[in-house]
Amino acid sequence: MPQILVQELSKSYLVSEREAGTWGAVKGLVRRRRRVIEALKGISFSLERGELLGFIGPNGAGKSTTIKILSGILRPSSGSCEVEGLVPWRDRIQHVARIGVVFGQRTQLWWDLPVIEGFELLRDIYRVDEADYRKSLDAMVTLMRLERLLDQPVRQLSLGQRMRCEIAAAMLHRPEILFLDEPTIGLDAPSKLAVREFVGTLNREAGVTVILTTHDMHDIEALAERVIVIGNGVIMADTSFERLRAEVLTERRLLIDFAGKAPALEIPGVRVRGREGNSIELEFDPRQVPAPELIGRITAEYDLLDFHLEQPRIEEVIAHFYKLHGATEA
Amino acid sequence: MTSIRPYLTVFRMRFVLMLQYRAAAIAGFGTQCWWGFIKVMVFAAFFRSSSAHQPMNFAEAVTYVWLGQAFLALLPWLSDPDIAQMVASGNVAYERLRPLDTYFFWYARAMAWMIARALPRALMMFAFACVVVPLFGMGDWRLRLPATPEAAVLFVGAIAVTVMLSSAMVMFLNLGCVITLSERGVNSLVVPFVLILSGNIVPLPFFPNWMQPLLFAQPFAGLVDIPYRIYFGGLTGWIAFAGIAQMLAWTLVLGFAGRRALSAVMNHLQVQGG
Numbered sequence: 226m227p228q229i230l231v232q233e234l235s236k237s238y239l240v241s242e243r244e245a246g247t248w249g250a251v252k253g254l255v256r257r258r259r260r261v262i263e264a265l266k267g268i269s270f271s272l273e274r275g276e277l278l279g280f281i282g283p284n285g286a287g288k289s290t291t292i293k294i295l296s297g298i299l300r301p302s303s304g305s306c307e308v309e310g311l312v313p314w315r316d317r318i319q320h321v322a323r324i325g326v327v328f329g330q331r332t333q334l335w336w337d338l339p340v341i342e343g344f345e346l347l348r349d350i351y352r353v354d355e356a357d358y359r360k361s362l363d364a365m366v367t368l369m370r371l372e373r374l375l376d377q378p379v380r381q382l383s384l385g386q387r388m389r390c391e392i393a394a395a396m397l398h399r400p401e402i403l404f405l406d407e408p409t410i411g412l413d414a415p416s417k418l419a420v421r422e423f424v425g426t427l428n429r430e431a432g433v434t435v436i437l438t439t440h441d442m443h444d445i446e447a448l449a450e451r452v453i454v455i456g457n458g459v460i461m462a463d464t465s466f467e468r469l470r471a472e473v474l475t476e477r478r479l480l481i482d483f484a485g486k487a488p489a490l491e492i493p494g495v496r497v498r499g500r501e502g503n504s505i506e507l508e509f510d511p512r513q514v515p516a517p518e519l520i521g522r523i524t525a526e527y528d529l530l531d532f533h534l535e536q537p538r539i540e541e542v543i544a545h546f547y548k549l550h551g552a553t554e555a
Numbered sequence: 556m557t558s559i560r561p562y563l564t565v566f567r568m569r570f571v572l573m574l575q576y577r578a579a580a581i582a583g584f585g586t587q588c589w590w591g592f593i594k595v596m597v598f599a600a601f602f603r604s605s606s607a608h609q610p611m612n613f614a615e616a617v618t619y620v621w622l623g624q625a626f627l628a629l630l631p632w633l634s635d636p637d638i639a640q641m642v643a644s645g646n647v648a649y650e651r652l653r654p655l656d657t658y659f660f661w662y663a664r665a666m667a668w669m670i671a672r673a674l675p676r677a678l679m680m681f682a683f684a685c686v687v688v689p690l691f692g693m694g695d696w697r698l699r700l701p702a703t704p705e706a707a708v709l710f711v712g713a714i715a716v717t718v719m720l721s722s723a724m725v726m727f728l729n730l731g732c733v734i735t736l737s738e739r740g741v742n743s744l745v746v747p748f749v750l751i752l753s754g755n756i757v758p759l760p761f762f763p764n765w766m767q768p769l770l771f772a773q774p775f776a777g778l779v780d781i782p783y784r785i786y787f788g789g790l791t792g793w794i795a796f797a798g799i800a801q802m803l804a805w806t807l808v809l810g811f812a813g814r815r816a817l818s819a820v821m822n823h824l825q826v827q828g829g
Contacts, residue, residue: 298651300822314822322654333649337572349564350653 226310227271228402228434229295234304235458236265236290264290266458267304272436274401277428279449279466280438287458288438292406295436296326308402322351325395325433329407332387333394334379340390341375344397351398358397365393369423385416392423402434403427409441421447442542454546461550473546477516478535479507484528495519503530561655562663569637569664573671580675583628587676588683591624595696610760614699615787619758621698622783625680628673629717630753630778631724632746635665638729639738647733657821658814661729666722673718702788709795713782716802720777723809724749730816754780760789774809777802 241257265287272278280288293299294306297313297320306313311320327333334343348358366372369389374382382390388408395403405424409417425448427433439445445452445466452469454462462469478498481487487505490497494513498506509519516534523529537545595617602613611619638661641647650657684698701707731741750756752775759770759780770776781798784790790798 293648296652298648317651318654318656321652324652326649326652328648331644331646331649333646333652335568335572338568342568346564346568350561350655352560352654 228274228309229272229436230305230307231271231291231295232269232305233267234265234269234291234294234301234306235263235267236287236294236299236301237261237263263458265294265301268455268458268460270453270460270463272434274434275428275432276451277424277435277449278437279445279452280436280455281440281442281445281452282455282461286455288455289406291455292326292404292436292438296324296404297321322398323400324402324404325398325400326404327388327391327395327406327408329388329405329410332379332391334387334390336380337378339376339378340371340382343379343390344375344394347394347397353398357399361397361399365396368426369393369419383416385412385419388412388416388420389423392420396427396433400433402436405435405437407438407440409439409444417441417444424448456547456550461546473542473549475510475512476508476537477511478537479509479516479519479532480535481505481507481523481532482530484530488527490523492519492522561653562659565660566663566667569667570671573668574675576672577675580672580679583672584676584679584683587624587627587680591621591680591684592696594620594623599696611758611787611789613695615789616758617696618699618787619754619783621680621684622786623755623779625677625684625698626673626714626717626779627755628676629669629714629721630749630755631721631728632749633725633742634728634732634738635661635668635725636738637664637668639732642732642736642738651821656814658726658810658817661817662722662726662810665725665729666718669722669725670718699787701786706785706788706791709799710782710786713777713785713795713799713802716799716806717778717782720774720802720806720809723806723813724774724778726813726817727809730813730820733817733820749775749778752776753778754783758783760784771798772801774805777805 238261239259240262242260264285268287268291280291282288290299294301295308295313297317300314308320309323311323313320333347334340335346338346344362353361366375369392371389371393374386374390379387379390392405392408403424408424409420412420421444424435424437428435428448435448437444437449449466452462452464452466453460454469462472464472481504483503483505485503487500487503490505490507492509492514495507495509498508500506507519509516520532520534523532598613598616598620602609602616609616638647641650650660653660681698685700688694688697701710728738728741728745731744732738735741752770752773754776755778759776760767762770770780777798781790781802785795785798
């Protein structure tokens, strides 16, 4: 029996809209046009205890909607979902006591309270007894390095500090499942690394099941063995990260600054994406032309000032993936 | 005991946070003194110009006015600003992640918010209207003490029920705020009803006789009129008890209906964006 079982989950919203312009606004007073938006169109997957699943997809793909249904906030239009034998929206109170949720764009700590008082409030709200609370608090303070933050009001924390506190806050009642909706959004590089490290540790050492949505492919790379790509409300891939990379992420980019004017390079399997003065940007498939070989060939023939190799960004990967699957974003 | 602990904690936290707003309390107190004097002057003019028999005498009317100023913050004319802010920001989603009954969770907060605002203002107003006003030689215009010790006890009980009743009404405003995604509409819609039907503008006994039974039975009477008349001895004996029972009944009815409505609304909740 999987810990989370999702079958044919659909969610549609009704939105009111009006035509643009003054006349549209006047017409809207008399008659509202309603349009149905299908955020999820029948998604199914299951998850075993202790897994770490990454959800990726563009804005509006349905990632957050899925998390909100799984965490009991939203009720789906149809389909079923069980988390540890409970139906999240029907058994909401029982269900939410067992899960932890962090929305990267929102805050659950009281703005005016020092962090520690916010934690104590959550202790009481989740009815955690004092001994258990001490234990989780100590564990979280050590893991997330919170000692110096505890007495500060939430409003004074930086985003990175706050996010560490948010994750700690979500773990105080020792949930077995942790939902993270864009936990690294807006964070600087060190804070992202820190968040990834904490999440990885919670998953590996405490055995917490984690479902993570993100736009940062590095989050997925660092954490998730399994990835679900969601787009237009359907699951487009449910696979391991390595497989996804092999299928989509194969292309590499090589940016070179030449000592002189950029030459007209003609190498089979390598495409020139752009050139500007002494610089050139190449795109190639490392399975056809391994990077060391390509760099070797170019350095043998020309004088190089600098070069640098990169992977396409997540947005491009997803766009490419969409093209492969014949879907476009609405 | 463990089942109400979260609600008590939320109440305590909100109460303590709200008490910090001393400047607001003092400013509110100042405004309420000013309006109190204006209302008292209106009554003074009214009683001087009319020799007809009135449903309450001048001293009672003045007491009614000052009590109204002291407990102004107990009127349900604003939805809870915290809830309005959460609705606007989308943090309502987090409220649904707590293993709590959302109605009682918000009710506890609304109540704490209300009491914390009312308490300092009421204490200042009693000190002002009972002690300071007579010191300035305006003894006729002072707030009298409760008519009898029994009236005092009944009044304390009645005001406690007023807080519960008013919190249940604030929950309806919160509900309107969740549905319309803004607190402005509901707030401006409800203010005239609250002010007139509670007796805040004109004490209810001054309304025509034929309206009296209706006015006594409607829910807003419990916010102002019933407790204040108990205070100065206008309602005694079984009528006073009937008044408090009326308030309790409305509290239960509104609480029950509000809880049903909130759960229906929450089932259709949409959290946009993100």
